[in-house]
Amino acid sequence: MANETNTHAHEKKYQRFTIDQRVEHFLFLMSFSILGFTGLIQKYHTSPISLGLMALLGGIEMTRIIHRTNAVIMLIVSGYHIVSMLYRLIVLRVSWTMLPGIEDAQHIFQDIAFNLGMRAKRPYYGRYNYGEKMEYLAVVWGTVVMAITGFMMWNPINTTNFVPGEYVPAAKAAHGGEAVLAVLAIIIWHFYNVHFRNLNKSMFTGNLTHEEMEEEHPAELALIETGKTGIRPTPQIIRRRQQVFLPVALVLTAAFSYGIWWFVTLEPATAITTLPSGETSAIFVKITPTPRPTLTPTPTPDPNKPVGADTWDGNYSGLFRDRCSTCHYTTAVSGLKLDSYADALKGGDRGPGIVPGDADGSLIVQIQALGGHPGQLTADELEQVINWIKAGAPEN
Numbered sequence: 001m002a003n004e005t006n007t008h009a010h011e012k013k014y015q016r017f018t019i020d021q022r023v024e025h026f027l028f029l030m031s032f033s034i035l036g037f038t039g040l041i042q043k044y045h046t047s048p049i050s051l052g053l054m055a056l057l058g059g060i061e062m063t064r065i066i067h068r069t070n071a072v073i074m075l076i077v078s079g080y081h082i083v084s085m086l087y088r089l090i091v092l093r094v095s096w097t098m099l100p101g102i103e104d105a106q107h108i109f110q111d112i113a114f115n116l117g118m119r120a121k122r123p124y125y126g127r128y129n130y131g132e133k134m135e136y137l138a139v140v141w142g143t144v145v146m147a148i149t150g151f152m153m154w155n156p157i158n159t160t161n162f163v164p165g166e167y168v169p170a171a172k173a174a175h176g177g178e179a180v181l182a183v184l185a186i187i188i189w190h191f192y193n194v195h196f197r198n199l200n201k202s203m204f205t206g207n208l209t210h211e212e213m214e215e216e217h218p219a220e221l222a223l224i225e226t227g228k229t230g231i232r233p234t235p236q237i238i239r240r241r242q243q244v245f246l247p248v249a250l251v252l253t254a255a256f257s258y259g260i261w262w263f264v265t266l267e268p269a270t271a272i273t274t275l276p277s278g279e280t281s282a283i284f285v286k287i288t289p290t291p292r293p294t295l296t297p298t299p300t301p302d303p304n305k306p307v308g309a310d311t312w313d314g315n316y317s318g319l320f321r322d323r324c325s326t327c328h329y330t331t332a333v334s335g336l337k338l339d340s341y342a343d344a345l346k347g348g349d350r351g352p353g354i355v356p357g358d359a360d361g362s363l364i365v366q367i368q369a370l371g372g373h374p375g376q377l378t379a380d381e382l383e384q385v386i387n388w389i390k391a392g393a394p395e396n
Contacts, residue, residue, distance in 0.1 A: 013207040013208065015207055016202040016208050020084065027073065028077045034067075075147065086252075090241060090244075097128055100133050111130075124218055125218065146182075151263055156168045160331075165327050310384075311394045312341045312344070312395045315384075320338045334350060335349040348363065354389060362389055
């Protein structure tokens with residue numbers, strides 16, 4: 001008889017995740033997986049594997065649309081998570097067991113001692129152990145970083161209205177690096193601890209068995225069996241709290257919905273349009289490359305003579321067009337445009353681009369001298385520009 005009672009106790013199941021939590025996890029899982037897949041083949045777009053996968057998806061344009069669609073889905077799921085979490089905290093008054101505490105630091109040392117054979121039992125974990133809490137906070141941090149950097153790349157022109165243009169390529173680097181980190185963390189950490197080490201299926205079934213609770217969450221099991229957890233407020237109290245929470249939830253939902261709409265529609269042209277592919281015919285390439293000519297600056301140019309080599313019209317207009325057209329011709333990153341001599345003299349938010357006779361006071365020289373610029377001039381080209389400015393920066 002005792003054995004039968006013991007068997008029934010071990011067959012008992014405990015609810016770990018509700019149906020809405022499981023649906024939320026599934027949507028986040030799917031959007032994250034598609035984002036990681038479409039994002040990494042764009043990050044490593046020169047790889048033959050990436051090119052083949054993008055071709056299967058319908059090309060780079062369709063890949064970008066799939067990527068951004070799932071980014072919006074992830075943002076919506078994140079917003080729902082915030083509202084549902086506040087409901088559980090404010091209305092149902094559940095404990096915020098996902099927050100790290102002192103006991104988590106103790107569990108880390110106890111876990112190390114157990115793995116080294118210096119302790120007989122694993123730590124007495126509650127509803128979430130320290131590894132699960134760290135993983136949850138990493139997801140929160142990663143989602144924030146990806147949303148901010150994704151916005152900057154999705155809306156580069158409006159971004160440069162508030163920060164220097166260098167922030168856009170920096171956001172691209174951070175976005176790609178965080179993506180690699182997140183994918184590796186899921187594959188190495190999450191898959192191993194949840195699916196390989198114990199094959200925890202509670203996020204799909206919603207339940208854990210008595211034996212699984214004893215192994216992974218003994219402290220929570222003890223609270224459940226002694227009736228100290230899972231106590232819901234009375235229906236009257238829930239209704240009273242819901243009356244307070246509902247307006248707050250509606251305001252949060254409206255604000256979040258507007259934020260997503262603004263995120264997506266702020267720059268529709270730059271966000272979606274991809275330039276069409278050029279001609280695919282064979283191009284003649286010389287076996288021996290032709291070296292770039294080194295121009296000798298003219299110290300005292302004559303403004304009345306025809307266009308010369310060491311002038312804006314003769315050389316530097318074309319040089320800046322080759323190097324800087326992405327950010328400073330059709331657009332004006334940091335307010336600086338270089339499509340005309342007058343605009344180059346005017347400069348941008350940080351000062352005049354060219355100050356005739358004063359190379360050190362010219363913004364172009366200051367930026368190029370730092371090195372590492374996206375449109376970086378060679379050392380010889382920069383020296384020519386400096387000498388040209390010192391000679392008065394003649395236009396023609």
